[in-house]
Amino acid sequence: MSILCGLLVALCWGTGDFVLSRINRAVGVLPTLLYVQTGGLIMISLVILAGRDLPPLDPWLWLLAIGVNGFNLAGTLLLYHALGVGTLAIVSPIIASFAAVTTVLALASGERPTPLALGGLALVMGGVIVVARAPGVGSVTPAPALGRGVLAAIGAAVCYGIFFWLLRPVTASMGIAWPILIGRVMTLIVAVAALALRRKERPPPRPSWLWGAVALATIFDTVGFLSYNFGIGTAYVSVVTALASIFSAVTVLLAWVLLRERLVSSQWAGVIVVLAGVLLVSV
Numbered sequence: 001m002s003i004l005c006g007l008l009v010a011l012c013w014g015t016g017d018f019v020l021s022r023i024n025r026a027v028g029v030l031p032t033l034l035y036v037q038t039g040g041l042i043m044i045s046l047v048i049l050a051g052r053d054l055p056p057l058d059p060w061l062w063l064l065a066i067g068v069n070g071f072n073l074a075g076t077l078l079l080y081h082a083l084g085v086g087t088l089a090i091v092s093p094i095i096a097s098f099a100a101v102t103t104v105l106a107l108a109s110g111e112r113p114t115p116l117a118l119g120g121l122a123l124v125m126g127g128v129i130v131v132a133r134a135p136g137v138g139s140v141t142p143a144p145a146l147g148r149g150v151l152a153a154i155g156a157a158v159c160y161g162i163f164f165w166l167l168r169p170v171t172a173s174m175g176i177a178w179p180i181l182i183g184r185v186m187t188l189i190v191a192v193a194a195l196a197l198r199r200k201e202r203p204p205p206r207p208s209w210l211w212g213a214v215a216l217a218t219i220f221d222t223v224g225f226l227s228y229n230f231g232i233g234t235a236y237v238s239v240v241t242a243l244a245s246i247f248s249a250v251t252v253l254l255a256w257v258l259l260r261e262r263l264v265s266s267q268w269a270g271v272i273v274v275l276a277g278v279l280l281v282s283v
Helices: 002-027 029-051 059-085 088-096 098-108 115-133 150-174 178-197 210-234 237-244 247-259 265-281
Strands: none
Touching (some): 002 088, 002 210, 029 210, 059 178, 150 178, 150 210, 178 210
16 A cells, blocks of 8 residues: 555656646746645645544644644745746756655664665765756756756755654644645745735736646645655555655656756766665665
8 A cells, every 4th residue: 555655646746746847937936836725725625524534622733733834835835946947857856855854864863774775865965966066068958947946956855854754743643634734724825925025016927728737736736645644654654755756757757758858968867866866765
């Protein structure tokens, strides 16, 4: 079951990130946040209502969930920015390296990963450096664009690594849906507040395909989170996380097939190293 959950997470998040990048570039980060988080809030609310999932009564548990979701909020903001300005084949594998961050935290808290996992951590970090620093000569994408979104992608990886490390005790106490609802509400509040501060700016035109893309991104993101939360409740976090991290391969494949994004050989080597490291981290 953990393998199925992890692979479903990878498929959903990888496809969702690809769709998010298209929405981002069409309407901007904040409108994308508003649209997708609103749709996600509606969808997860329907899931809770359908399951008749009662909210927990412990106020300290709510405070814990809010604190943990603070890392999710920061990671989401950085993720949206990276996907909006960066090359998908670069930023997506970097974001997937959140598994390495989770491993470092697990090591610091007393866990002892295998030598294979530590080797995977080294591969992830080395691959990130190669991808971020390699020149763009010979690529269809202009060289200056190749570095865009790299810092945001690294920040997202760090935030998500902390978030997923802290998530298991929250889902064990609140169930798989309520932590997602809290995260949606927090992100939506930030999006509404930020847009209110920029209300004088003229919004970009909305393409005809926008709402269909928002619906797809919402479905993929929500199903991915539900699958992840269910998976870590029934199996080792390391197993589900390692499989979920393959989402970047899905995003890169879609960008290569549909957008014709091209990188030089050294950058592809870096991408492959990151993906290989991600798989080894939690073995």
